[in-house]
Amino acid sequence: MNAAAQIGRSTEIKLPSVRIAFLRDYTIETFLPSLKVECARIGLWPETYLNDFDVIEQELLNPSSGLNSFKPEVVVLALRIHKLARRLMMEFGEASKEEIETLAANVIERTRNIINILRQQSSAVVLVHDFEMPDFPPLGFIDSQSTNGLHNVIRRLNLSLVSMVNEFTGAYVVDVDYVASQVGYRNAIDHKYWQIGKAPYTFAFNLALAKEYVKPIRALKGKAKKCLVLDCDNTLWGGIVGEDGINGIKLGNTHPGSSYADFHLAVLDLYHRGVLLALCSKNNESDALEVFISHPDSKLKKEHFVTHRINWQDKATNLREIAAELNIGTDSLVFMDDSEFECNLVRRELPEVLTVHLTGDASSYRSVLQGLGVFDTLTISDEDRKRSSMYRADTERKATLANATSMEEYLASLEMVLTISKATDFAIPRIAQLTQKTNQFNLTTRRYSEDEIRSFASNDCSDVYFAELNDKFDSSGIIAVAIVKRDGQEADIDTFLMSCRVIGRGVEDAMVAHIVGESKEKGVIQIRGHYLPTAKNGQVADFYETLGFFAVGDKAPGTWALEPAEADMQTPSWFKDIITGGESKP
Amino acid sequence: VSIDDRIKTVMSNVFGIPVDHIDDQASPDTLEAWDSLNAMNLSVSLEEEFNVMFTSEELSEMSNFKLIRLVLLEKGVEG
Numbered sequence: 001m002n003a004a005a006q007i008g009r010s011t012e013i014k015l016p017s018v019r020i021a022f023l024r025d026y027t028i029e030t031f032l033p034s035l036k037v038e039c040a041r042i043g044l045w046p047e048t049y050l051n052d053f054d055v056i057e058q059e060l061l062n063p064s065s066g067l068n069s070f071k072p073e074v075v076v077l078a079l080r081i082h083k084l085a086r087r088l089m090m091e092f093g094e095a096s097k098e099e100i101e102t103l104a105a106n107v108i109e110r111t112r113n114i115i116n117i118l119r120q121q122s123s124a125v126v127l128v129h130d131f132e133m134p135d136f137p138p139l140g141f142i143d144s145q146s147t148n149g150l151h152n153v154i155r156r157l158n159l160s161l162v163s164m165v166n167e168f169t170g171a172y173v174v175d176v177d178y179v180a181s182q183v184g185y186r187n188a189i190d191h192k193y194w195q196i197g198k199a200p201y202t203f204a205f206n207l208a209l210a211k212e213y214v215k216p217i218r219a220l221k222g223k224a225k226k227c228l229v230l231d232c233d234n235t236l237w238g239g240i241v242g243e244d245g246i247n248g249i250k251l252g253n254t255h256p257g258s259s260y261a262d263f264h265l266a267v268l269d270l271y272h273r274g275v276l277l278a279l280c281s282k283n284n285e286s287d288a289l290e291v292f293i294s295h296p297d298s299k300l301k302k303e304h305f306v307t308h309r310i311n312w313q314d315k316a317t318n319l320r321e322i323a324a325e326l327n328i329g330t331d332s333l334v335f336m337d338d339s340e341f342e343c344n345l346v347r348r349e350l351p352e353v354l355t356v357h358l359t360g361d362a363s364s365y366r367s368v369l370q371g372l373g374v375f376d377t378l379t380i381s382d383e384d385r386k387r388s389s390m391y392r393a394d395t396e397r398k399a400t401l402a403n404a405t406s407m408e409e410y411l412a413s414l415e416m417v418l419t420i421s422k423a424t425d426f427a428i429p430r431i432a433q434l435t436q437k438t439n440q441f442n443l444t445t446r447r448y449s450e451d452e453i454r455s456f457a458s459n460d461c462s463d464v465y466f467a468e469l470n471d472k473f474d475s476s477g478i479i480a481v482a483i484v485k486r487d488g489q490e491a492d493i494d495t496f497l498m499s500c501r502v503i504g505r506g507v508e509d510a511m512v513a514h515i516v517g518e519s520k521e522k523g524v525i526q527i528r529g530h531y532l533p534t535a536k537n538g539q540v541a542d543f544y545e546t547l548g549f550f551a552v553g554d555k556a557p558g559t560w561a562l563e564p565a566e567a568d569m570q571t572p573s574w575f576k577d578i579i580t581g582g583e584s585k586p
Numbered sequence: 587v588s589i590d591d592r593i594k595t596v597m598s599n600v601f602g603i604p605v606d607h608i609d610d611q612a613s614p615d616t617l618e619a620w621d622s623l624n625a626m627n628l629s630v631s632l633e634e635e636f637n638v639m640f641t642s643e644e645l646s647e648m649s650n651f652k653l654i655r656l657v658l659l660e661k662g663v664e665g
Contacts, residue, residue: 029623030630192642197626203634 015045018217021072021124022048023056023114025083027199031206038210042223060117068121074217075118076174077111077128080200081154084110092138092150100148104157112164119168123451125220125378126171127213130158132180135189169450172216172378179208215376222436222447225354225374226328228270229319231337232281232288232310235358235365236260236300242287252297259362264299266366271304275375276326276391279308280318280335306391315342316349326391327500329439329536334374378436379429393474394501411505411574414471418507420514421581423457423464430478431466434497439536441508442497443529443543453483461486462494463518467511469502480507482515489525496529496543506572512547513569514580520564531558589665593654596635600628613650636663 018039022028032048039046049070051059056079059065067075081089085103088095095103111128118126137143137150144151158177165171180188188205201209218224233240237260238250250257251264271277277300281288288310292302307325309318315337323330331352337343343357354374358365397414423431432450439445448456457464467480479502483495493515498508519527529544531537544560545551548567552559571578590610597612598605601619614620620628629645632638632654638661640648648654659665 027623027626030626192640192645193626193630196642196645197622199626203630 015040015043016221017047018044018074018221019047019070019072020049020074020076020217021067021070022050022076022078023059023067024051024076024078025053025056026078026080027193027197028078030193030199030203031201031209034203034206034210035213038207038214039217042214042218042221044217044221044223056114057117060114060121072122072124074220075122075124075126077114077126079111079129081107081131081157082200088150088153089134097148100153104153104160107157108160108164111161112167115165115168115171119171119451123170123449123455125216125449126168127174127216128161128165128171129174129176130161132177132188133185135185169454174209174212174216176209179212180205183208211373215373216378218374219376219378220436220447220449222439224376224437225275225334226332226437227276227278227306227322227326227334228267228369228375229278229280229322229333229335230267231339231342232279232283232291234338234362235281235336236264237291237295237298238362241291242283246287246290246295249291249295251291251295256362257297259365261297261299263362263365263369266369268299268304270369270375273375273380274377276306276328277304278322278326279305279310280315280322280337281308281310282312282315283310285310303389307395314345314349316346319346319350319353327440327503334372336369377433379433390474390476390501396473397471408574411572412576414473414505414574415576416469416471416505416574417577417579418510418575419468419470419579419581420465420511421468423453423466425454427466427478428453428457431464431481434478434481434499435495438497438499439534440500441503441540442495442534442537443493443540444495444532445534445537446495448483448495456483456485456494465511465515467507469505469507476502480511482511484515484519484527486519486522486524489523491519491524491527493527493529506574508543509547509569510571510575510578513571514578516562516564516567516569520567524564527562527564528552529560529562531560533558589655589658589663592635593632593651593658596631597628597651600624600631608651610651632658636661638663 028050032046035046035048049066049072051067059067062068084107088100088103092100115126115128118124131154133151133154139149143149146152154177162173165173183202183205188202189200190202193199230236236251238256239248241249251260252258253261267277279288285308289302289308291298292300292305307322309322311318315335319333319335320330323333329352330350334354334356335343335346336356336358338358338360340357343355346353346355354372356368356372358368421427428450432448432453435446435448435453453464456462462483462485465482465484466478469476469479476499480498481495482493485492485494496508496512516527529549531541531543533541547569549560549562552561594605594608597608601617601624603617603619608617612620614625629640629648633640636658638658640657644657648657
């Protein structure tokens, strides 16, 4: 509580805010200090709104209510069984089987109705608390013997809640029951403050819950980590491969090698979630790589790593190079190493990297990694699952570059096919994700939810374009997004962003040429582009100027304009084909 | 640091007012910020500061500065 008060005094004005509204039926005020502390850790300050008790539907339905004028980015539905179905929690022994089912169904129906109203009114991300099991079941030992015991009823209720929440886009479950079980049910519930002030949860629980909240908030605000960089010796195996040899290192099915093998599997789980993996280690390159190529118990293979720096230069330099090669910021890196020296060096040189010092007991490595909670995304798309292979194809492209005599010749040799389409239902989740995650090649850095993208796409006065790129090495998936809003004969490019993986290939020129061409057909006389500077997007400051837009003097700085009728936009010649999609609205 | 100063520092943090605005007569009647929610925040913060646990009966007795001081002394906190 003191920490929150101190952060409040020192940084409230400086940190960017995240607007969170709570619809609750208990005293959640005691949770807010923990939330502030955890949000401040990721550089955000929560502005919060709390409803008065017992007026949730009224707040939702009244357009001028406090909730609706607050304009939240996140709405939390924090309701407890104790209020939604008190008889279930407090008079369970008396209730018949049929009544229990009705009570549970009513809980789902009420929450569905609330989310439904929310969805129609706002495109805020909705977080829905599930329900924690009671610390002591009313039927004692017998409770566990029946599928209709209270614990099992609540487990089923939580499953139904997940299915119901999945009916909505942009709505997610916060697994309060899991958080309570992490802390321990008896340490999670505070009966004293529940009786005194309807504040049911302990400080320990609230802190754990705040850490859970930060996961979706981090993803929503584009602050998720993207790449895990690992040391080798005594991190991915026990011992030193250069001295012990590939047959002497500890890695395998039995202790102590099993700790490292299990750690490999946790790293692989991240790989399958779309996290990039890289190696940064002081070894002879061939010694270390040999483990991933030919050690039978190495679950991590060479192809799982998108890049590596196995050499004798300092690790801060190596990490900078890895970030530059992958076109991501160093603040998107997590670095794990068993050496305190290396960790301290990186912490000093690159404080923005999340550096994790593995302190020697390899049996803890797996849970240390899994407990970080910094890689979360709101959805896992097919592109996430394929991401590492896309980056690896990049490396092969660079090899081709070495053989080409001119850049244009090289680009032509890639046989690139660019497809520019209007947003489809299929593409909307990835488009929203790109607006949330892209920091560098992003002209305005506006973060949008899936529902906001959907509403731009279906609106007659706005268009959402996206581009996909295929070449002879790989399919890059969706790599660029533009949102254009029209007002009569004027148009504004509200959003223009591109994945850094495809910089320098002319995608942006082709895309702007297409947008300008379509605007001309629609009778637009002036189209405007905007640049909103951030700490990350300096590289696109001259974007519109380079494309022949002229600065608009009477507008705010960073506004550029073009008259489509006069424009002579060149589409790059090196694409094998550019396919432009139809006009359909989703 | 005396028990009085420690209690007042906690109050100052919870209520968001300077320590010298809190005197021995402090109570919900003299301090606007001492509402029912902050009463709860205050007891949590006092439990943290003095490493004690209040019973719910004690909490209902702790309705002003002097009574808080008394309850803490009864719980064995050094004056």
